[in-house]
Amino acid sequence: LARVAVDVMGGDYAPSEVVAGCVQAHQGLGIPVLLVGDESRVHEELGKAGTSAREGLEVVHADDVIAMDEADPARAVRSRRTSSVSIASRLVKEGRADAVVSAGSTGAALAAAVLEIGRIRGVQRPAITTLLPFPGSPTVLIDAGASSDSRPEHLETFGVLGSMFAESYLGLDKPRVGLLSIGEEPGKGNELVKEAFPLLERSGLLFIGNVEGRDIPTDRVDVVVCDGFTGNVALKLLEGFASYLMGELLKIFTSSDEAKQAATVVMPGLLELRETLSPEAHGGAQLLGVGGVCIIAHGSSNARAVHAAVRVASQTADSGFVGRVAERFSGRPGGRDDRGGPQGRAGLGTTKGQE
Amino acid sequence: LARVAVDVMGGDYAPSEVVAGCVQAHQGLGIPVLLVGDESRVHEELGKAGTSAREGLEVVHADDVIAMDEADPARAVRSRRTSSVSIASRLVKEGRADAVVSAGSTGAALAAAVLEIGRIRGVQRPAITTLLPFPGSPTVLIDAGASSDSRPEHLETFGVLGSMFAESYLGLDKPRVGLLSIGEEPGKGNELVKEAFPLLERSGLLFIGNVEGRDIPTDRVDVVVCDGFTGNVALKLLEGFASYLMGELLKIFTSSDEAKQAATVVMPGLLELRETLSPEAHGGAQLLGVGGVCIIAHGSSNARAVHAAVRVASQTADSGFVGRVAERFSGRPGGRDDRGGPQGRAGLGTTKGQE
Numbered sequence: 001l002a003r004v005a006v007d008v009m010g011g012d013y014a015p016s017e018v019v020a021g022c023v024q025a026h027q028g029l030g031i032p033v034l035l036v037g038d039e040s041r042v043h044e045e046l047g048k049a050g051t052s053a054r055e056g057l058e059v060v061h062a063d064d065v066i067a068m069d070e071a072d073p074a075r076a077v078r079s080r081r082t083s084s085v086s087i088a089s090r091l092v093k094e095g096r097a098d099a100v101v102s103a104g105s106t107g108a109a110l111a112a113a114v115l116e117i118g119r120i121r122g123v124q125r126p127a128i129t130t131l132l133p134f135p136g137s138p139t140v141l142i143d144a145g146a147s148s149d150s151r152p153e154h155l156e157t158f159g160v161l162g163s164m165f166a167e168s169y170l171g172l173d174k175p176r177v178g179l180l181s182i183g184e185e186p187g188k189g190n191e192l193v194k195e196a197f198p199l200l201e202r203s204g205l206l207f208i209g210n211v212e213g214r215d216i217p218t219d220r221v222d223v224v225v226c227d228g229f230t231g232n233v234a235l236k237l238l239e240g241f242a243s244y245l246m247g248e249l250l251k252i253f254t255s256s257d258e259a260k261q262a263a264t265v266v267m268p269g270l271l272e273l274r275e276t277l278s279p280e281a282h283g284g285a286q287l288l289g290v291g292g293v294c295i296i297a298h299g300s301s302n303a304r305a306v307h308a309a310v311r312v313a314s315q316t317a318d319s320g321f322v323g324r325v326a327e328r329f330s331g332r333p334g335g336r337d338d339r340g341g342p343q344g345r346a347g348l349g350t351t352k353g354q355e
Numbered sequence: 356l357a358r359v360a361v362d363v364m365g366g367d368y369a370p371s372e373v374v375a376g377c378v379q380a381h382q383g384l385g386i387p388v389l390l391v392g393d394e395s396r397v398h399e400e401l402g403k404a405g406t407s408a409r410e411g412l413e414v415v416h417a418d419d420v421i422a423m424d425e426a427d428p429a430r431a432v433r434s435r436r437t438s439s440v441s442i443a444s445r446l447v448k449e450g451r452a453d454a455v456v457s458a459g460s461t462g463a464a465l466a467a468a469v470l471e472i473g474r475i476r477g478v479q480r481p482a483i484t485t486l487l488p489f490p491g492s493p494t495v496l497i498d499a500g501a502s503s504d505s506r507p508e509h510l511e512t513f514g515v516l517g518s519m520f521a522e523s524y525l526g527l528d529k530p531r532v533g534l535l536s537i538g539e540e541p542g543k544g545n546e547l548v549k550e551a552f553p554l555l556e557r558s559g560l561l562f563i564g565n566v567e568g569r570d571i572p573t574d575r576v577d578v579v580v581c582d583g584f585t586g587n588v589a590l591k592l593l594e595g596f597a598s599y600l601m602g603e604l605l606k607i608f609t610s611s612d613e614a615k616q617a618a619t620v621v622m623p624g625l626l627e628l629r630e631t632l633s634p635e636a637h638g639g640a641q642l643l644g645v646g647g648v649c650i651i652a653h654g655s656s657n658a659r660a661v662h663a664a665v666r667v668a669s670q671t672a673d674s675g676f677v678g679r680v681a682e683r684f685s686g687r688p689g690g691r692d693d694r695g696g697p698q699g700r701a702g703l704g705t706t707k708g709q710e
Contacts, residue, residue: 071540071542072542134599135603145537148537148543148544148545148546149545149546180588181584181588182500182503182583182584182587182588182591185426187426187427188503189503189584190503190504190582190584191503191504193584212588212591212595213587213588213589213590213591213592213593213594213595214591214592214594214595214598215595216592216595216596217595217596217599218595218599226588227545228537229536229537229544229545229548229585230584230585230588232537232568233535233536233537233567233568233581233585233588233589234568234588234589234592235568236537236567236568236569237568237569237571237589237592237593238568238592238596239568239569240567240568240569240570240571240572240573241571241572241593241596241597242596242600243569244489244572244573245597245600248490248628249625249628251624252621252624252625252628253621255624258620259620259621259624261617261620262616262617262618262619262620262621263617263621264617265613265614265616265617266607266608266614266617266618266621269606269607269610269614270604270607273603273604273607
């Protein structure tokens with residue numbers, strides 16, 4: 001099984017929940033995990049979890065950590081190479097791990113992956129992909145926030161990456177790729193979308209044209225391509241609205257004794273729906289286009305979410321996905337994108353010149 | 356009561372549902388309505404509704420109609436000045452009506468309002484505002500799709516328009532205005548947002564900085580400012596996701612006899628929630644920044660939705676909102692925006708030079 005390096009210092013509930021998730025993934029699935037963080041803290045947490053470091057559950061010391069609310073995580077990653085997220089990424093570059101997982105600052109995880117592992121040649125911009133797990137109609141959203149400004153050719157790259165991801169992860173033969181816009185006809189959209197449309201048409205993908213916000217939860221489309229700003233707004237809106245609606249439902253279900261009684265009958269179904277829609281169950285977002293598997297778990301990840309992220313990371317590494325991406329892009333120009341490096345939602349605009 | 360001109364030929368259920376809604380608004384609320392459309396069709400529909408044209412319920416003939424799926428509605432509006440939506444807008448310009456309502460093509464309604472009524476001096480770009488009716492935390496979203504590409508100064512204008520709308524419509528003293536972005540800190544976002552931020556800071560509005568997608572359903576913010584592309588994607592995503600979730604809930608509630616039984620208890624609360632969240636109950640979107648009240652109702656409007664739109668249109672006209680906007684912008688440069696006219700979601704890019 002592929003080995004996973006986990007930044008156990010990143011996340012709202014780090015290190016305890018993160019270590020616990022790693023232990024569960026190792027003990028339950030046999031996945032070799034490298035726990036990267038403050039040595040004494042990690043050993044302590046392992047003790048609390050009733051275990052200790054051993055083969056397949058190794059501790060790699062990191063004396064620094066990039067905080068969740070770091071104002072400029074990209075800069076921090078460049079200047080603090082001994083942070084847990086940097087070291088975890090470097091383990092992939094060095095071949096000691098096959099995948100990296102972090103629940104810390106998205107901007108830091110992104111910057112560390114680009115800086116330490118590096119982009120795949122031919123991929124101008126890495127992108128974050130998220131699986132929106134609508135039952136019966138899961139949808140891959142790409143870019144969910146790796147860049148904040150994109151050019152038309154980046155959207156074409158996102159289409160290729162997203163389509164390959166859907167093939168691999170959802171087992172689809174020819175995923176239907178749609179371009180997120182504000183009208184279905186080819187001429188509709190902002191300048192970026194209008195220019196990206198013909199590029200996607202010529203891409204060889206199964207491009208179904210423009211799709212709208214309302215199509216995302218439906219079975220019309222498998223891969224929704226957009227710039228990272230729009231994708232991140234959409235993703236967080238879905239999260240916020242789902243949590244808002246669950247709150248309203250709870251109010252209805254507790255509004256009277258009769259309603260409480262009735263709720264007990266439908267509650268299992270509702271909890272199942274919430275579970276299905278929960279990002280925790282699906283291992284988080286993946287950064288595509290870098291030379292290794294990189295999972296960016298939700299900041300609020302608990303042990304269960306970390307467990308899922310480690311599982312998905314190991315499976316993705318074993319599937320050979322990154323190699324296939326490298327092959328697919330091998331014919332493309334590999335030069336740096338000199339009009340700006342990958343931009344994190346956390347302002348990763350200054351990684352240019354790195355790599 | 357302010358008089359409302361209604362494009363009765365526009366909308367998925369036109370003219371029957373639209374005429375029915377007009378009749379209800381006239382009979383129930385005493386609002387004077389001008390029904391603009393094919394004379395014989397309209398008289399026929401009035402007959403079906405058990406009434407006939409009379410003072411306060413007048414028919415204005417229009418021999419043409421811009422179809423919902425017109426590929427270039429802006430061009431169609433410019434070349435077909437006798438269409439129902441154009442004539443309805445012109446009635447406002449001529450002072451025969453105080454407000455216009457259309458459930459037809461958004462692009463056509465937008466183009467007709469700009470062409471026939473005209474922009475308010477000093478407003479470079481009109482914007483569509485939508486009230487997202489979250490119970491306890493209604494949120495004004497602006498721009499919901501009038502422009503597909505915006506400049507930073509447009510976002511500042513949207514902030515002013517949205518704030519004035521929230522004052523007037525929600526009765527707020529100092530609405531909290533947020534800039535939709537992908538991180539809360541001032542430096543986060545795409546180039547457009549980063550440049551708009553200081554403009555909003557200096558605007559004199561109660562600007563609370565960046566907000567994220569997840570803040571929209573909460574009570575953190577009253578007015579969410581964004582470019583029309585992002586706003587339209589967000590609006591349609593909310594619509595699609597709400598309808599998706601309602602479908603999933605229905606599945607749960609019909610999964611067994613026991614569940615059906617339980618559902619009868621909680622159903623009234625759920626229907627109330629759906630009703631509250633329904634765009635139909637709130638009169639649709641308003642186009643702000645033109646010299647008259649212009650309501651763009653949902654294409655799928657039924658009689659009830661049209662009734663609400665006519666009511667809101669009349670109330671808004673009576674409130675003197677447009678006059679206050681004109682006053683607020685009177686000190687600003689009134690010249691045309693020569694880098695591009697208002698852009699409809701339907702590609703209104705070519706209205707420049709008009710007015």
